[in-house]
Amino acid sequence: MKKALLPSERASWTATLLLIVAGVLFIYPFVWMFCSAFKDNKEIFKPLQLLPGAWNLEYYKLLFKGELIPFWRVFANSVLVAFLQALGTVALTSLAGYVFAQHRFRFQGLLFVASLVVIVLPQQALAIPLFSWLNELKMIDSIWGVVLPGVVSGLGILYFTQVFRQIPRELVEASRLAGLSEFRVYWTLLPLCGSALLSFGLIQFILSWHEHLIPLLVLSTQDKQTLPLALASLFGSSLRFPFAVLMAASTITILPTAILFAVMHRRFKSSLSEVLPH
Amino acid sequence: MATLSLHCVSKKFRDPRGREVRAADEISLEVPEGEFLVLVGPSGCGKSTLLRLIAGLETLDEGSVTIGDRVVNNLPPADRDVAMVFQNYALFPHLTVFENMAFGLQFRKITRRETKQRVNAAAELLKLEDLLERKPGALSGGQRQRVALGRAIVREPKVFLLDEPLSNLDAQLRAETRAELARLHRRLGSTMILVTHDQTEAMTLGQRLCVMNGGKVIQTGTPLEIYQNPKNAFVAGFLGSPGMNLIRGIVHAGGRELLVAVKGLEERLRLDIGTELAAKMAPYLGKDVSIGFRPEHVLLGDAAGPKESAWDAALELCEPLGHENLIHLNRQGIPFVARAPVGSTFAPGQTLPVRIPQEKVMVFEGASGELIVEQMAGAAV
Ligand SMILES: Nc1ncnc2c1ncn2[C@@H]1O[C@H](COP(=O)(O)OP(=O)(O)O)[C@@H](O)[C@H]1O
Ligand SMILES: [Mg+2]
Numbered sequence: 001m002k003k004a005l006l007p008s009e010r011a012s013w014t015a016t017l018l019l020i021v022a023g024v025l026f027i028y029p030f031v032w033m034f035c036s037a038f039k040d041n042k043e044i045f046k047p048l049q050l051l052p053g054a055w056n057l058e059y060y061k062l063l064f065k066g067e068l069i070p071f072w073r074v075f076a077n078s079v080l081v082a083f084l085q086a087l088g089t090v091a092l093t094s095l096a097g098y099v100f101a102q103h104r105f106r107f108q109g110l111l112f113v114a115s116l117v118v119i120v121l122p123q124q125a126l127a128i129p130l131f132s133w134l135n136e137l138k139m140i141d142s143i144w145g146v147v148l149p150g151v152v153s154g155l156g157i158l159y160f161t162q163v164f165r166q167i168p169r170e171l172v173e174a175s176r177l178a179g180l181s182e183f184r185v186y187w188t189l190l191p192l193c194g195s196a197l198l199s200f201g202l203i204q205f206i207l208s209w210h211e212h213l214i215p216l217l218v219l220s221t222q223d224k225q226t227l228p229l230a231l232a233s234l235f236g237s238s239l240r241f242p243f244a245v246l247m248a249a250s251t252i253t254i255l256p257t258a259i260l261f262a263v264m265h266r267r268f269k270s271s272l273s274e275v276l277p278h
Numbered sequence: 279m280a281t282l283s284l285h286c287v288s289k290k291f292r293d294p295r296g297r298e299v300r301a302a303d304e305i306s307l308e309v310p311e312g313e314f315l316v317l318v319g320p321s322g323c324g325k326s327t328l329l330r331l332i333a334g335l336e337t338l339d340e341g342s343v344t345i346g347d348r349v350v351n352n353l354p355p356a357d358r359d360v361a362m363v364f365q366n367y368a369l370f371p372h373l374t375v376f377e378n379m380a381f382g383l384q385f386r387k388i389t390r391r392e393t394k395q396r397v398n399a400a401a402e403l404l405k406l407e408d409l410l411e412r413k414p415g416a417l418s419g420g421q422r423q424r425v426a427l428g429r430a431i432v433r434e435p436k437v438f439l440l441d442e443p444l445s446n447l448d449a450q451l452r453a454e455t456r457a458e459l460a461r462l463h464r465r466l467g468s469t470m471i472l473v474t475h476d477q478t479e480a481m482t483l484g485q486r487l488c489v490m491n492g493g494k495v496i497q498t499g500t501p502l503e504i505y506q507n508p509k510n511a512f513v514a515g516f517l518g519s520p521g522m523n524l525i526r527g528i529v530h531a532g533g534r535e536l537l538v539a540v541k542g543l544e545e546r547l548r549l550d551i552g553t554e555l556a557a558k559m560a561p562y563l564g565k566d567v568s569i570g571f572r573p574e575h576v577l578l579g580d581a582a583g584p585k586e587s588a589w590d591a592a593l594e595l596c597e598p599l600g601h602e603n604l605i606h607l608n609r610q611g612i613p614f615v616a617r618a619p620v621g622s623t624f625a626p627g628q629t630l631p632v633r634i635p636q637e638k639v640m641v642f643e644g645a646s647g648e649l650i651v652e653q654m655a656g657a658a659v
Pocket of ligand 1: 299
């Protein structure tokens with residue numbers, strides 16, 4: 001006799017099936033990209049062929065030789081920019097979050113809203129004023145011109161305000177009674193938000209890693225470019241250019257963020273509540 | 279150690295709906311050096327706010343706070359030389375017990391050696407020696423509470439402020455810690471202010487008691503003074519567990535024999551108050567009053583004496599507490615409580631003769647709750 005499925009079981013089967021379909025749809029372009037790094041141009045433009053005729057490493061070698069673009073140099077630039085930006089954003093927004101969460105001051109509500117407006121404002125709208133500012137500050141074609149604008153994050157302020165709101169007011173007050181300066185209070189509380197800091201830092205790293213607009217505005221010398229810019233310049237060169245090189249470069253580009261995401265996935269689960277005694 | 283004095287201290291808050299809440303309303307209070315003062319009052323009456331005003335964690339709207347001979351109104355919390363123990367202990371979960379206790383010293387000009395000495399001394403006093411390397415997460419509630427106390431002790435402050443330090447402990451631990459706190463105060467001899475909403479703590483701990491309600495100080499005095507001579511109906515009902523029985527009624531006839539008409543009760547409550555008090559009661563004819571008497575003064579059954587001076591009341595519930603029984607009675611819809619020794623054989627549903635000795639009765643004004651007729655302590659039963 002066959003056992004009938006319970007409604008909840010049927011629902012979970014349906015969900016699994018849908019997720020498999022969605023997963024395949026999402027992953028297909030990546031698989032295609034990975035495979036295409038081994039194909040010549042003729043193969044790449046055959047729409048139904050996924051696997052390459054041969055696993056040919058020649059295009060990777062071509063990329064790494066650095067004749068088309070200074071690949072490792074650009075890769076290092078990207079790492080540096082993303083790292084500095086993640087660090088800077090976390091430092092700045094967690095400090096702001098602490099102040100918004102644990103202080104009362106004049107125009108607090110207004111300032112909070114103002115810092116949130118940054119979230120909804122499209123970057124493109126800020127591009128021109130930003131460029132002229134950076135020009136004034138002599139930061140055009142410098143890594144700082146890319147790092148600093150990205151450090152201001154409305155989302156970060158919102159996030160860390162919420163995080164610091166969860167810290168009992170009494171911990172802050174006990175610190176003040178003990179004679180800590182406001183900065184020391186913040187510094188003392190920071191370990192309590194360890195996983196929040198790490199999660200947000202990783203998100204910021206990934207965002208910065210893929211950032212295209214601001215580097216495009218700011219960086220002109222090829223040696224100073226970041227990965228997305230360099231990849232874009234590869235694409236534009238000519239039609240006879242082997243596209244497999246572009247695919248190889250793209251594959252390597254997504255690798256660091258994919259690894260970071262795998263790491264972060266676990267960190268997301270641990271939260272503030274673990275640290276605080278009940 | 280120093281005298282703490284508050285002069286006309288006020289603090290207002292706005293609740294979420296924008297209404298004004300007077301958390302401290304012109305509070306004036308003097309705490310002499312070395313005194314253990316207990317602040318007691320129902321939740322939300324402004325006890326924590328008062329402590330936080332003394333500590334400097336809230337800014338005063340009006341008035342002044344003096345510690346020793348310094349007005350500290352404008353000093354930051356750290357410079358006021360007070361230590362506070364919070365209700366939730368406020369220990370840093372990522373620091374060890376030692377680090378938590380040393381926390382109050384780290385940012386002052388105190389050498390490492392001295393810090394170590396003081397922490398070890400406090401740990402010994404509080405029996406925490408074996409736990410110094412642990413994190414707060416690995417401690418029981420009572421241990422955490424002692425660490426929080428330790429953090430305050432090592433500071434050697436002029437004034438200790440303790441905000442409901444026992445309220446998160448279970449009953450047995452609370453009783454133990456209560457005794458420990460009293461011992462600690464004797465040992466350190468410092469000025470201490472303890473906040474509680476528990477009247478057992480209030481009665482047993484303090485040398486002096488300060489009863490608060492609605493942001494105001496209602497009455498201060500030794501616990502016994504306040505228990506025996508509450509200033510108004512609120513204090514009478516609040517102190518003691520259970521508190522004083524209060525029955526609302528209207529003064530029906532004055533004179534030597536006071537008659538009070540109680541809604542729902544057919545006959546009048548009859549109180550023999552004597553000529554002196556009768557004169558005092560004269561202006562209240564036709565006015566609202568509360569008749570108050572303590573549960574321990576209610577005489578039940580045979581003890582109630584001759585039939586004519588007793589009432590009949592229905593026994594609704596008998597709560598055995600082990601050392602005594604609480605008897606919940608009801609006379610024609612008017613509930614009151616009595617204490618009875620263990621071994622009394624009262625059963626629910628039974629009707630009992632009840633007598634309240636007249637010299638134990640207090641009369642409070644209905645609207646304001648102010649005391650009109652004091653208990654005639656010492657009068658013959
Ligand atoms: N920061 C605050 N903002 C607004 N209202 C407050 C604040 N702190 C306390 N209150 C109000 O003040 C009153 C007294 O509070 P509190 O001192 O905490 O009472 P207690 O400690 O006696 O329970 C309460 O009505 C409370 O809601
Ligand atoms: Mg409180």
